[in-house]
Amino acid sequence: MVxxxxxxxxxLAEIKTQDMVRVPxxxxxYLDMASGFPGKLEYHNGEIVAMSLASAxxxxxxxxxxxxxFAFYRNKNFTVTGSNAGLQIPQxxxxxxxxxxxxTQGAWQFKPGSTxxxxxxxxxxxxxxxGTQKYDKEDKLPLYKDVPSLQYLVYAAQDRPYLTVYERxxxxxxxxxxxxxxxxxxxxxxxxxxxxREIYHKASFAQ
Numbered sequence: 001m002v003x004x005x006x007x008x009x010x011x012l013a014e015i016k017t018q019d020m021v022r023v024p025x026x027x028x029x030y031l032d033m034a035s036g037f038p039g040k041l042e043y044h045n046g047e048i049v050a051m052s053l054a055s056a057x058x059x060x061x062x063x064x065x066x067x068x069x070f071a072f073y074r075n076k077n078f079t080v081t082g083s084n085a086g087l088q089i090p091q092x093x094x095x096x097x098x099x100x101x102x103x104t105q106g107a108w109q110f111k112p113g114s115t116x117x118x119x120x121x122x123x124x125x126x127x128x129x130x131g132t133q134k135y136d137k138e139d140k141l142p143l144y145k146d147v148p149s150l151q152y153l154v155y156a157a158q159d160r161p162y163l164t165v166y167e168r169x170x171x172x173x174x175x176x177x178x179x180x181x182x183x184x185x186x187x188x189x190x191x192x193x194x195x196x197r198e199i200y201h202k203a204s205f206a207q
Contacts (some may be wrong), residue, residue: 007023007025007033008033008036011037011041011048012038012050014050015039015050015051015052016052018052018131019051019052019129019130019131019132020049020050020131020132020135021049022044022050023047023048023050024046024047024048025043025046025048027043030048030094031096033048034086034096035116037050039051039053040054040098042096042097042098043095043097044097044135044139044140045093045095045139046093049135051132052131054127054129055129057158057202057203058127060202060203061127061156061158061199061203062101062125062127064198064199064200064202065100065127065154065194065199066080066101068195068199069101069123069125069192072192073103077106078103078105078122079104080101080103081101081103081104081118082100082102083098083099083100083101084098084116085098085102085116085117085118086111086114086117086118087117087119087124088119089143089144090119090146090147090148091143091146095143096117097140099121099124099125099126100125100126100127101123101124102118102121102123102125103122103123103124104120104121104122104149105120105122105149108120119149120149121147121149121150122149122150122151122152123150123152123153123154123189124144124150124152125153125154125156126140126153126154126156127155127156127158128156128158129158130159136155137155141153141166145166145173145175150168151167151168152165152166152167152168152189152190153165153166154166154187154194156199158203160205161180161181161182161183161185161197161200161203161205162179162180162181163179163180163187163194163199164177164179164180165177165178165179165180165187165188165189167189180196183197184197
């Protein structure tokens with residue numbers, strides 16, 4: 001295997017010109033790099049996946065969703081965390097991700113030996129980017145659905161008013177999928193409401 005410091009140097013050089021870079025590596029190499037890497041770093045299917053800086057609009061959408069989630073859950077037995085917290089998926093190859101937002105119910109449950117990698121998400125949010133949306137929706141979605149504690153998954157576009165909400169039913173392997181496509185739409189996740197006009201209030205198309 002390539003030395004961890006050499007993998008890190010390669011990834012940092014490549015993401016200057018690419019939205020996403022994949023490098024074959026072991027789970028141990030990923031864990032050695034993850035805490036010190038100056039950017040978003042995931043581990044999927046035996047590869048380290050590094051992503052470039054997000055756009056300002058992407059971060060604006062994340063911030064609006066974070067505000068709505070925090071306001072709703074702040075006095076409930078839930079906690080909202082951002083993408084600096086990690087998520088471990090129960091897969092043999094040790095899959096690790098950094099969703100844009102994560103809500104947990106009750107106490108955090110961590111990967112043994114970690115205080116940063118959570119294993120019991122209740123709700124996940126991914127704000128899609130052009131260069132990573134295929135990875136987010138095709139590679140990660142089936143794995144997210146395998147997490148027993150997960151009840152809701154939200155994908156949000158950043159270039160138009162568009163939210164997709166996946167909601168787990170009382171049959172664990174059956175999910176409802178609802179799309180919200182206009183600024184006047186209000187996404188419903190149980191009692192939680194996410195008005196698209198508030199999520200996209202800083203976007204040029206919402207002015």
